[in-house]
Amino acid sequence: MIGKDKIFSLLQPIIKKSPADQTEAVLINGSGGVSRYANSTIHQNMFETNSKVYFRVALGKKIGVASCNSLVKESLNSALNKAMEIAKNQKENPLFTGLPKKQAYKKVKTYNKKTANFTPLQRAKEIKKIFDKAAKYNFDVAGALSTGDAEIAVLNSNGVACYQPTSSAGINIVVMSDTSSGYSDGLSRDVDDIDTEKLAEIAIQKCLDSKNPQGLEPGEYDVVLEPTAVAALLEWMDYIGFGAKSFQEGTSFLSGRIGQKIMDEKVTFYDDGNDDKSLAFPFDFEGVPKQKVNLIEKGIAKGVVYDSLTANQDHTQSTGHALTPDSSDRALALNLFLKNGDSNVKKMIESVERGILVTRFHYINGLLDTNNALLTGMTRDGTFYIENGKIKHGIKNLRFTESMLRAFSNVVQLSKERKLVGSWSTDVGCISTPAVLIKNFRFTGKTEF
Amino acid sequence: MKEQLKETIQYLKKKGASYADIRRTQRLSQNIKVKNGNVEALSQNEDAGFGIRVLHNGAWGFAASSILTPAEFKRIANLALEIAKASATTKKNEVVLAENEVYKDKYISKFRIDPFAVPVNQKLDLLIRSTEILMKHPKIKVAEASMDFFKTEKIFANTDGSLIEQSIIESGAGAMAVAVEGTDAQWRNYPNSHGGNLGTMGYEFIEELKLLDNMERVREEAIALLSAEPCPSLETTVIISSEQMALQVHESCGHPIELDRVLGTEISLAGGSFMTLDKLRKLRYGSSKVNITADATVEGALGTFGYDDEGVKAQRTDIIKEGLFVGYLTSRETAPVLGQKSNGTMRADGWNRIPLIRMTNINLEPGDANLEDLIADTKDGILLGSNKSWSIDDKRLNFQFGLEIAWEIKDGRLTGKVYKNPIYTGITPEFWNKCDAVCNRNYWKVWGVPNCGKGEPIQTMHVAHGTSPARFHKVQVGVSK
Numbered sequence: 001m002i003g004k005d006k007i008f009s010l011l012q013p014i015i016k017k018s019p020a021d022q023t024e025a026v027l028i029n030g031s032g033g034v035s036r037y038a039n040s041t042i043h044q045n046m047f048e049t050n051s052k053v054y055f056r057v058a059l060g061k062k063i064g065v066a067s068c069n070s071l072v073k074e075s076l077n078s079a080l081n082k083a084m085e086i087a088k089n090q091k092e093n094p095l096f097t098g099l100p101k102k103q104a105y106k107k108v109k110t111y112n113k114k115t116a117n118f119t120p121l122q123r124a125k126e127i128k129k130i131f132d133k134a135a136k137y138n139f140d141v142a143g144a145l146s147t148g149d150a151e152i153a154v155l156n157s158n159g160v161a162c163y164q165p166t167s168s169a170g171i172n173i174v175v176m177s178d179t180s181s182g183y184s185d186g187l188s189r190d191v192d193d194i195d196t197e198k199l200a201e202i203a204i205q206k207c208l209d210s211k212n213p214q215g216l217e218p219g220e221y222d223v224v225l226e227p228t229a230v231a232a233l234l235e236w237m238d239y240i241g242f243g244a245k246s247f248q249e250g251t252s253f254l255s256g257r258i259g260q261k262i263m264d265e266k267v268t269f270y271d272d273g274n275d276d277k278s279l280a281f282p283f284d285f286e287g288v289p290k291q292k293v294n295l296i297e298k299g300i301a302k303g304v305v306y307d308s309l310t311a312n313q314d315h316t317q318s319t320g321h322a323l324t325p326d327s328s329d330r331a332l333a334l335n336l337f338l339k340n341g342d343s344n345v346k347k348m349i350e351s352v353e354r355g356i357l358v359t360r361f362h363y364i365n366g367l368l369d370t371n372n373a374l375l376t377g378m379t380r381d382g383t384f385y386i387e388n389g390k391i392k393h394g395i396k397n398l399r400f401t402e403s404m405l406r407a408f409s410n411v412v413q414l415s416k417e418r419k420l421v422g423s424w425s426t427d428v429g430c431i432s433t434p435a436v437l438i439k440n441f442r443f444t445g446k447t448e449f
Numbered sequence: 450m451k452e453q454l455k456e457t458i459q460y461l462k463k464k465g466a467s468y469a470d471i472r473r474t475q476r477l478s479q480n481i482k483v484k485n486g487n488v489e490a491l492s493q494n495e496d497a498g499f500g501i502r503v504l505h506n507g508a509w510g511f512a513a514s515s516i517l518t519p520a521e522f523k524r525i526a527n528l529a530l531e532i533a534k535a536s537a538t539t540k541k542n543e544v545v546l547a548e549n550e551v552y553k554d555k556y557i558s559k560f561r562i563d564p565f566a567v568p569v570n571q572k573l574d575l576l577i578r579s580t581e582i583l584m585k586h587p588k589i590k591v592a593e594a595s596m597d598f599f600k601t602e603k604i605f606a607n608t609d610g611s612l613i614e615q616s617i618i619e620s621g622a623g624a625m626a627v628a629v630e631g632t633d634a635q636w637r638n639y640p641n642s643h644g645g646n647l648g649t650m651g652y653e654f655i656e657e658l659k660l661l662d663n664m665e666r667v668r669e670e671a672i673a674l675l676s677a678e679p680c681p682s683l684e685t686t687v688i689i690s691s692e693q694m695a696l697q698v699h700e701s702c703g704h705p706i707e708l709d710r711v712l713g714t715e716i717s718l719a720g721g722s723f724m725t726l727d728k729l730r731k732l733r734y735g736s737s738k739v740n741i742t743a744d745a746t747v748e749g750a751l752g753t754f755g756y757d758d759e760g761v762k763a764q765r766t767d768i769i770k771e772g773l774f775v776g777y778l779t780s781r782e783t784a785p786v787l788g789q790k791s792n793g794t795m796r797a798d799g800w801n802r803i804p805l806i807r808m809t810n811i812n813l814e815p816g817d818a819n820l821e822d823l824i825a826d827t828k829d830g831i832l833l834g835s836n837k838s839w840s841i842d843d844k845r846l847n848f849q850f851g852l853e854i855a856w857e858i859k860d861g862r863l864t865g866k867v868y869k870n871p872i873y874t875g876i877t878p879e880f881w882n883k884c885d886a887v888c889n890r891n892y893w894k895v896w897g898v899p900n901c902g903k904g905e906p907i908q909t910m911h912v913a914h915g916t917s918p919a920r921f922h923k924v925q926v927g928v929s930k
Contacts, residue, residue, distance in 0.1 A: 033532070036905055038714040042536040047512040047528055048801045050498065065492035069515045075495070082493050089569040091488050091577075120510075120535035128539055142716040144905045174717045249591045250629035257632070328482050328490040362720065367838040368851040369870055371632045376849050378842040380720070399840075399847055399874075445874055447847035448723075 001116070002029055002071075004163040007153045011053075014076055015157050020057035020084060022099045024156040026285050026325060028052045029071075031116075032148020035123040040131050040141050042124060055083040056325040058099065061092040065325045095312045102159035105289050108280040115167040115191040116149035123147060126171075130200040134175055139207055141200075143173040147191055154287035162283050169194050170422050174381055175203040180213060180394055182206025183360045183381035185228060187422045187430060189279060206359060206382035210394025215446065216385055218398060222355035222412075223441040224348045224386065229358045229379075231421035231431040234269075234336055236366035236375055237404055238429075242271070242295050242333045243321075244310035246370065253373040253405060254301045263299040263408040266341060270294045271305055271333035273320065278335040278420060279430045283320060290320035295333065299409075307331040334429040341414030341434060348413050348437040350389040356398070356443070357384040357391060373404035378447065399445035406442075413437040450517075451614075454499075454606040457522045461503060462608055464530055468504035468546060470607035472758060473497075473517075474800035477565065482595040483576040485584060489593070491569070498800035503529040507543030508536035513801040546781040547790045549761055551610040556755025558617040559748065560651030564598040567652045572596055575660060576624075582664035583626040586672055590634070591627035595644065596620075596655060597899070599911075603758075611760040619751060619911060620654045621647025621897060624664060628671040635674035635869055637853055639663045641692045642835045647897030647911070649753045670854060673867050680855050680871035682927025686830035686920065687873060688823055691888075693852060694813055694916035695896035696836045701877040702734075702741055703811040703912070705845035706768055706776070707794075707903075708783040710806070718905050720843025723877065724774060726786070732774040735881030738816055738919075741769035743778055745793060745809035751897030751913040752811075754796075758804035761793035768811070772882070778806050798908040805904050810895065812915035816887030823886055823920050830858040831926055833871060849874040855926075873926045880921065888917035 002010075011025045029051040036044040053076060054067040064087030068079040123145050134141045146169065153163040169191035175182045184202040186194045225233075237253075246252040253262070273281050273290030283289055286308055294302040306314070307322030307330045321331040349357065359382030368374040379397045386392065415434040423429030454471050461469040475497040482490040499522070500513035510533030512525045576594040583592035599619040606612045623645015627636040640646045640658055648654045689697065705722040709715055724732065745763035747753055754763050759781050768776045778794040779787065783806065795804035824832070838851035855871035857864045875883075895915040902909055 034905060035535075036714075036717070037539070038716055039541070039712070040539075041541045042539045043509065043714050044803055045508075045510055045532045045536040046803055047532060049514040049516065049525075050801055051515055063488075063491075065490070066494070067492065068495045069497065070495075070517075079495070086491050086493065086569065089573070090491055091573065093487060120532045121538070124535040124538050131539060140713070142713060144717060146905075172717055176716070249627060249634075251591075251627060251634040251636075255629075255632065255634075326480065326490065326492040326494065328480075328484075362843045363840045365838040365840040365851070368872065371634050376838070376840050376851075378840065378847065380843050397842060397847075399842070399849060401849070401872075445847055445849065447842045447844070448876070449844060449846075 001149060001151055001165060007163060008161060010071065011155050014080060015155055018057060018080060020059055020087065022058040022157050024056040024099050026054040027153045028150060030148060030150030032146060033120055033123060034144055034146040035120065035127060036144045037127050038142040042127060045120060053079065054325040055080045057083045057087050058096060059087045061094065061096045062087045062090040063093055063096055064090055067326060095309045097312055099156045099158050100160055100286050100288050100308060103289050105162055105282040106274045108274055108276060108282050110189060110280060111165040112167045112190040115147055115169050115189065118147035118191050126196045129196050130173055133197065133200045134204060137204060139204060140176045141173065143171065145171045154283065154285060156287060160287035162287050164282060166281065168279060171196065171199060173199055173203045175207040177207050177211055180207050180210040181381045182210065187420045210382050210384060213394035213396045216395045216398065218443040218446055220440040220442055222352045222437065222439050224345060224352065224355065224357045225436045225438065226345065226359050227419035227433045227435055228360050228421050230338065230433045230436050232361040232364050233375060233404060234338060234431050234433060235423055236364050237373055238333045238336055240366045240370040241373060242304055243329060243331045244304045244306045245330045247304040248310060248313055251370045253371055254304060255371065257301045258303065260301055261299050262301050262405050263296055264411045265299040266411050266414060267296060267299050267408045268339035269296040270337050271335050272337060273335040275335065278432050284322040285324050286322040288318045288320040288322065293319045305331045305333050336431045338433040340416050340418050342416050343413035344415050344417065345435045348435065349386055349391060352386045353388060355386040357386055359383065375404060376401040396449055397447050398443040400442060401444040402442045407438050410439040411436055412439055451604060451612065453519065453522055454604060457526050458606050458608055461526055466503045466505050466530065466608065468608050469502065470605065471499060471501045472800055473499040473604045475602045477600045479565065479598045481572055481576060482593065483580050484591065484593045486577055486580050488573065496799065500800045501525055501529040502803060503533045504544055505530055505533035506537040508533050508540045509544060510536060511803045544782055545785055547784040549609065549781060549791065552756065552760060553612050555614040558649045560618045562652035564618065564620045564652040565600060579624045579660045579664050582661065583624065583668045586668055588628045588630055588672055588675060589626050589668060590629040594624035596622040597647065605760055607760055613756045613760055615755050617649060617754060618651055619647055619649050620651055621645055621899065622655045622658055622660060624660055624667065626668045626671040628675050630675045633675060635671055637667045637671040638835060639667045641896055642837060642853060644899060647751050647899050648749045649751055650749045674854060674869045677867040677869040680868035680927050684923050684925055686827050686922050687924045687926060688827065688830060688832045688918055688920045690834050691892060691894050691916045691918050692835045692896055693833055694919055695914035696839055696850065698741065698811055698813050698914045698916060699898060700839055700841045701845060701848055702768065703808040706778050707806045708777040708779045711777065712783060715903065719903050723844040723846050728774055730773065730775055733772055733882065734769050734774040734878055735772045736884045737771045738884050738887050739769050739772050739881050740814040742766065742812050742814060743768055743809050744812055747810045747895060747915060750810040750895045751899065751911045752809040757793045757795045758797050759791065759795045761791045764793050766792045778808065780806050796910060798910055802908050805908065807903065807910045808901060808912040810913040810915060813887060815890040815893040815917050818886040818888045820888050820892055820918050824858055824863060825861040827858045828860060832856040832858055832863065833873065846876050848877065871926065873924055875924060883921045883923055884919055885922060886920040888919065892917040
């Protein structure tokens, strides 16, 4: 960690001396380790220290962006000069009305010292607990445990100067027998929240329960989707529909539907970067405070998340969801929530006459028909057949192809308990979601295991 | 810098490393995107650092840093050793590496025009003019064109004595039109979806794409899709375009032949493989028309390099020979399982990542068919265009692809009827065994794939596939019942 004072004293003089009309610097610095394990041994064990500094400069409405990963002054000045050169050769951006001005941010706890300083040996000890538990059943295990810290600072010539240190710990566990597998995962700012043994037990139980899976014909089934499975759907929905860019381009499933009822009234999606039940973070990569945004409220399409440029296009204010200055995706919901209900997974299973419980999805793709949020993907690591309110047996994996507008219109129950699931596509995103019971979910294909 | 690398290697030897390598990588990248005539993104990034991989007491450790001082090299070397010792506390077997030749070499990829020397204005002009042609219809809501350039300088040294320098330039471009009517959005890309096409070449690659010559067709196809019928759901004969065959090869052959995946070391995220060790030289992967190679030496292809990130020389390997599965992509750690040496596929997407087995250029070798003859020989069928979506199970068996466009074939000719939202699905070996023709070298083209994901943290690799159109019978098109 470099620390707020050092970062500010490094970047503020460069911003002050910048010949641009307006200058912004975004600094991301961090260290972390990932211990990957497979075949019940740690096979990839890594540590990284890295930084990145983006300069965004404006000459009138001409914008240039350049970045480097060196904190040496010459490199920083060189990146700033490159941004200037790009801006000079740039065309005017009519949507640019200026960099954000100084604002106040909510105080959120984002850093845990123990997590930041967790050593390779400590990670190995945690992983060994999984090996020991699985060995009792002669099961094989694979997964990863990551711990680390990061600090993010945004400064600009309009007075924005914000800084936040963070830490995070994440684990995923796959337990395998000859015929089955089970999965569990955990994510927190605090490594002590990760109960490795409990998570290992969950994955082991799923592996035991799904042994010798039977084939099931594709078709419409009621599904109990555990939170990790729901999060995978939500991540794609965010990517194709909750950001202003896709909305403005007409490819979002919210385009042309604001104010319309598009899902069941039990369904409320929102983004809240200040809620510590998520990996909270108080500002975006333009230094704009994160605001709570209702995306879909009681089934009615409400809105999308914005950065400054997309907000200007819709004559509104940024919601504090800008991505890094080099991103053309502009804005995404990085602290996505699905509002909880009052049920639980046990109750959901009991209410299903003939259905499927899904632990996790694999390789979802949401580009089939984005306006209808048509997603496809496979189940994996613990898929079960439910009959007359009870789990009967494990089943071989199935492919679903389903519109999320239809699926979330068929929501019957949501669990009270929510789980935090990390994003695979961004380093900083996460999703807090309950388990969900959906009627008549469409499975369209099957595989051999 | 070379001396610093050599010193660090000597230090690690003294500290008891049984093997170590160090990679110093510097990458310059530029991304330009124009949307509806305005510049959407224009940025340049410089990234530099080094990574040290150590084998100590039979277990791996890896550490990396962006700070390029002598003290940091020493700190990171010690950290890599410490990590290897932590790994060793769980080890079951000692890591053993296959023998490899010692190289002292310098590799520079071929290019004619340095893309970073081409003025930004010249690039912007081409992209803006491209989007202006696309926008000449009120229903085109988004007209986007982009370029990407990369210049990567690597120095690799290891305890075997290798010292390899590489300089690789990559260039690419593409354009997309999104037609919108009500809540229907349809898009077409040129020359391929997901960013166009990229190659290990200079700016001459952009010039050869002839973006402007193709914008009008792309625009009109996007518009036509708005009023097109949805693709019907049926079992039929399909002729798959060269660009979609690239992704078909990528997902259903390129990934399952990665030997690390086969041996279970990528299970938790990317999954395993149905092409297990017992299937080598026994599995009838496809029909006799199917020949697939891994070839890191194809001139100008995005998966081409001089040496991999373990210092193994780039090479060509047979993967599928007349339908029979005969080879994997391997590394120095995995190849001994087969009693072989590495075939040079270990690559990392940056200095801060460990190398993994990655595709190089995985090519469907040309057959002997003419596309026109194949269409004339098809009574009822569908010609499938470029990719829109992709999904496959975690052992690479059940796949489903969505396409931007499809065309009806009836009585041996293209009727002119266009279908929107086509999907096809299958089980990998069943599907490839239905292949009865692959078009000849006249139709063979190399497609760069710049976004191949694998590993934790995710690593995005540049790979490529040389493919020509191919015909398959009894394929499920549309969403299966």
